[in-house]
């Protein structure tokens with residue numbers, strides 16, 4: 001395997017990052033390797049996680065979005081039927097499908113840098129390589145790798161104010177009483 005260029009925004013995860021992610025998610029984030037991307041305010045936005053959690057559970061989504069405002073925006077887009085539209089486009093548009101397959105391979109190669117879980121060896125995230133099943137996972141890869149790697153993640157981020165090219169802080173936008181996590185579909189058990 002040829003080695004990849006380092007993730008462009010990766011930084012170590014501090015104890016305060018772990019605490020912020022606990023507040024963002026309402027639970028402890030497990031298997032934390034590093035912070036792959038931060039919000040404009042410095043809070044973790046995408047966490048890089050090990051493909052196998054401490055208790056042995058495989059966790060294929062190794063670039064995991066934690067930022068509440070962006071999670072909520074993506075959940076809203078998912079609710080519009082965008083994922084079905086994008087999946088249809090992948091079936092008919094090779095200009096989109098080819099780089100999307102490459103993003104899948106990139107996801108697996110990136111994850112292999114930090115470990116292996118043979119149960120999910122060929123499973124990336126978000127529905128790749130041929131479907132769109134979770135915008136959070138695809139956007140997570142786009143934010144972590146930078147633009148030009150995941151064409152679907154890039155397109156989706158371009159639809160959200162403040163998400164691209166820079167990740168502008170909108171942490172104050174959060175609606176009280178909204179639990180963005182309840183809409184997530186990229187938990188480790190899913191997508192096989």
Ligand SMILES: [Zn+2]
Nearest residue numbers: 039041169171
């Ligand atoms: Zn912020």
